[in-house]
Amino acid sequence: MDTTATTGTEGKLWGGGNRPLGASYGKLMMWFFIVSDALTFSGFLASYGFTRFKFIETWPIAEEVFTHVPFFHGNYPLYYVAFMTFVLIMSSVTMVLAVDAGHKMKQKGVILYLFLTIIGGLIFVGSQAWEWGTFIRGDYGAVETRGGRILQFVKADTGERAALADFATPIHGEREQLTRDKAFWFGSESGLPSFTVEEVSEGLRANPNILIRTETIVDDEKTVLNREQSLERIKDARRVVEGANLIRNEYGSRLFADFFFFITGFHGFHVFSGVVINVIIFFNVILGTYQRRGHYEMVEKIGLYWHFVDLVWVFVFTFFYLV
Amino acid sequence: MAHDHKLEIFRGLIKFKSNTQKIWGVLVFLSIVTTVEVALGIVKPHTLTANYFLGMKLLNWIFITLTLVKAYYITWDFMHMRDERPSLRRAVVWTPIFLVSYLLFILLFEADYIYNVWKDGFMAWNF
Structure with missing residues (x-):
């Protein structure tokens, strides 16, 4: 007698006993992880969009911030980020080639392409570290007003940005850095800026060629004040800002640097962990683990993750650097 | 596979x-x-x-x-x-597209509203 209960769904796609989505457990879970991670990144980028729309008139212009290329001096907006994007797409290509070689059970091919993928990932992470370094160091310097707004300086004759060192008048009388042993336990500060507000104001007054540029955007350009307005506006200056940290930055809105560090940092962390997992799987491929197992599904799974990281960068690139 | x-x-x-x-x-x-x-x-x-x-x-x-x-x-x-398979494709693609469109709609409209409040409201912030 037949003791098995039948539900009448045997043999159908969702009747159990097979893979209705046509993907193995591991790949399916990787897809679901990617969906949730995509939502996380979307949340970050959406909150960036929120802040951007909230400060639509005063947000920093990305092409004016990211203008550096390693080993070259000058103004090259976006070139280096474009290079980074290309490196990541290229490493995505070597990753698909590794997956493809895995399908054909070609161990040597997988080793080669996985190696190239790791190199690409390392170049990308290194570039990002360099970009962070440049961003944190800053290049022109600015002053912050008592309302927390950033004032930058331009040369009146050429319209180019002026660095603080170009015009600030050194005033003697060194200010000592406040350390904990010289004050109360809670009073200390991290490094002094190269110039004081007085030196910058004095330099502005003495140098008729220097004008103040405010954060306000009119017709895609930051507003430059005339000489009288500049002399009036500098009275609001309270602090010299050089480079960027999590509290203030010389590029403009405070949240700009926060989002930069947070979004590119979180993405960079993904690339970094991708490289680490790639290295582990790379050694497994060399040892022949997957050759003995009979399939290279592990390479496929890390491949999915790696392409996802590339995919996120495509969005970060657009919304942080282009739009 | x-x-x-x-x-x-x-x-x-x-x-x-x-x-x-x-x-x-x-x-x-x-x-x-x-x-x-x-x-x-x-x-x-x-x-x-x-x-x-x-x-x-x-x-x-x-x-x-x-x-x-x-x-x-x-x-x-x-x-x-x-x-x-189409079922996997739809599960993975449409879920984020639907949720993200909703989130963007809500957040960007709200941000624009705040922008207008700060611009026209009786509050100074750009000083």
Whole structure:
């Protein structure tokens, strides 16, 4: 007698006993992880969009911030980020080639392409570290007003940005850095800026060629004040800002640097962990683990993750650097 | 595992002979799109920055469209979504698209509202 209960769904796609989505457990879970991670990144980028729309008139212009290329001096907006994007797409290509070689059970091919993928990932992470370094160091310097707004300086004759060192008048009388042993336990500060507000104001007054540029955007350009307005506006200056940290930055809105560090940092962390997992799987491929197992599904799974990281960068690139 | 790949892109306009060839083809396409994006980002043609559609510059619409095009080809050809079953494809793709559109709608409208409050309200913040 037949003791098995039948539900009448045997043999159908969702009747159990097979893979209705046509993907193995591991790949399916990787897809679901990617969906949730995509939502996380979307949340970050959406909150960036929120802040951007909230400060639509005063947000920093990305092409004016990211203008550096390693080993070259000058103004090259976006070139280096474009290079980074290309490196990541290229490493995505070597990753698909590794997956493809895995399908054909070609161990040597997988080793080669996985190696190239790791190199690409390392170049990308290194570039990002360099970009962070440049961003944190800053290049022109600015002053912050008592309302927390950033004032930058331009040369009146050429319209180019002026660095603080170009015009600030050194005033003697060194200010000592406040350390904990010289004050109360809670009073200390991290490094002094190269110039004081007085030196910058004095330099502005003495140098008729220097004008103040405010954060306000009119017709895609930051507003430059005339000489009288500049002399009036500098009275609001309270602090010299050089480079960027999590509290203030010389590029403009405070949240700009926060989002930069947070979004590119979180993405960079993904690339970094991708490289680490790639290295582990790379050694497994060399040892022949997957050759003995009979399939290279592990390479496929890390491949999915790696392409996802590339995919996120495509969005970060657009919304942080282009739009 | 899907060993047989669909080798057509652009709705069958281009058909590749092997999967490897398709990968390189998609790379060429993605590189062209990125180059166009960077070129537009540097040149910023005036006609595209001065004209608006639904409150956003035409240039930004172009950037976003090109980004979605790139995302499509990365997912479909590099992640082999083209070879997966429609049920998996819909589960993975439509869930984020639906949720993210909702989130963006809510957040961007709210941000625009706050912008107007700060601009027209009796409060000074830009001093």
